[in-house]
Amino acid sequence: MSRLCVHTITTKPLSLEQCLTAFPKHGVAGITIWRQALENRDLRTVQRQTAEAGLEVVSLCRGGFFPATSASDRQKAIDDNLLAIEQAHALGAPLIVLVCGAVPGQALTESRKQITEGIAALLPAAEAAGVNLAIEPLHPMYADDRSAVNTLRQAHEICDALGSPKAVGIAVDVYHVWWDPDLQSQIDRAGATGRLHAFHLCDWKTPTTDLLNDRGLMGEGCINLREISDWVDGTGFTGFREVEIFSNKWWSGDQEEFLDKISRSYDLLYS
């Protein structure tokens, strides 16, 4: 259980303070904080409260959304990401997860170019703050407006184009990449290049009734979770396994019971 992390979005109905109370009761050791959860809060206070709860801040979610049709909108995105770096630094979060963005109708190649330029613009601030940036490839069903980076290979290509800075890595989320025939080899490559910065867990349900908010609890779906997790660990990865579940179904129920189920399914997966 020492590697179990939960994202605040997973228990969306809970306030950040409620998460800090509830997570440790269920054996959760790490927390990834979504930026929405930080509204109207003093970040140093959050950092202190998190430490007092015995939770390690694993990452801040999420930066990105770099592509835009105008240069001024792209600059706005960069400015917002610079703010996220400040927030991560204040929270003591070592990592920001990047949902890279896309513009419907703009060529995906152009969007990836703008993503690469956006990350390059952040790099000095990220390095100065000691905050890493993780490119999270998103499932191809999000290629229209959420991310033009849809495979690990593409994430690697952006890291390569940036000159492989240490501060830029990759987040592997099973939901987005489980179908990829190159998954194992690209995970190995992430390990070999020191780019494997984060590992996210959930499951793919059959049927999936909503493109955004019908993810499954581990075991509810068809993903070969243990196998993928073993590939990740096989690279030498010893970081947190982060549970990130967007689910109207689970959000509508009791969140303490949900956390109990998360804890049990995690335990079952790794027993």
Next chain:
Amino acid sequence: MSRLCVHTITTKPLSLEQCLTAFPKHGVAGITIWRQALENRDLRTVQRQTAEAGLEVVSLCRGGFFPATSASDRQKAIDDNLLAIEQAHALGAPLIVLVCGAVPGQALTESRKQITEGIAALLPAAEAAGVNLAIEPLHPMYADDRSAVNTLRQAHEICDALGSPKAVGIAVDVYHVWWDPDLQSQIDRAGATGRLHAFHLCDWKTPTTDLLNDRGLMGEGCINLREISDWVDGTGFTGFREVEIFSNKWWSGDQEEFLDKISRSYDLLYS
């Protein structure tokens, strides 16, 4: 307009007879018949009616669904595909489109092996009947239960594994493959190997509210339709451009108006 084909599923509320009357009025030259539309019908009569309507039968949709956990279920799938070959032959349809299938929780590699074996089992009958089989890669969001073949590259790999028989090719549907970074090169490869058997049109809407039945009319979405179509034609492809739109929205409206919009959007796309 001489290359415009419409799938009967696109105007699902219409009976096959209604399609045969309505399609030509809107300049449609080809028809792809879904097997559901053939229920309780004499196939030779359908063939005659279609010819009388001035419509060319482009393909029969759909065969496939080869993977299963038991050998007897896999044999049932093969038997059903053999029936589809007989149907296609009776209709004068030169092609069957294969939605290859997947079993939730079964390794995708195993499903692809079963798909390859299934197609191999059909090959003698398909060749004897003069009916081609087109592997249609499906979007990765269907990898759980509809198809373990999610990219053109994987379709090529299956063709290669079968020894590249002339009767087995690939159907390119923009909805499934538009996001693929290797799209152009894999279309080129399909042209160079004589495997480009079918080209399907629709669009990807933002937001997409249903995984199955929220496809867009051409122009409603973000896909670079003309560019992809030019890549297809650039290989020397002169076959039909088949409009296949699953849409609760469009199915709920007047189908004659819908056919008019299809005809106009097709015209606009290629003007």
